[in-house]
Amino acid sequence: MLESIILGMVLEEDLTGYDIKKRIETGIGVFYKASFGSLYPALKKMTGKGCLIAYDKSQGGRQKIFYQITEAGKKSFYDWLSSPMNIFDGTNTHLAKVYFFDRLSPELREHQLLQHEINNVNYLHKLEALEKEFDKLEHKECFYYKLSTLYYGICITREAIRWCQSVRKQQPLSELMRKGADL
Known part of the structure; x- marks a missing residue:
């Protein structure tokens, strides 16, 4: 589920891992938590799968890694978002989907x-x-x-x-x- 949430977060704009973590905390943090220890491996895995592109960019005098969603990433996100909600997956899963329902x-x-x-x-x-x-x-x-x-x-x-x-x-x-x- 973290991978799908990340894709939803970077759908509108490229973000750093730190930015993604902050958006999770302030957006869906009431019912979903993600640590940096789970976030960065997920970003690396998604980059390897071709769902995200990572690139360096200077910001505030520092080089930062930004993540951009690919067409494959968009397809993966919308496939997840439009798939049925399973009540046995727990509330986090369905609430994370509903959070992004404006896109459906x-x-x-x-x-x-x-x-x-x-x-x-x-x-x-x-x-x-x-x-x-x-x-x-x-x-x-x-x-x-x-x-x-x-x-x-x-x-x-x-x-x-x-x-x-x-x-x-x-x-x-x-x-x-x-x-x-x-x-």
């Missing part, structure tokens, strides 16, 4: 979010069925903390569905924030 057509964005919503609804049904099975257990209080993780999953999945519905309708972000504050 409205129809593809709608399709991606609707599919993600449907996948979450199906998963919620599985979790609720599991909850019913656990309700039949004798002495379920002995499994309180194990069951609490199931309830956490149900709550998070319900919220993911609500989020998908709101974002698909492009509700004002201030409205989304108010709904989330109703706890």
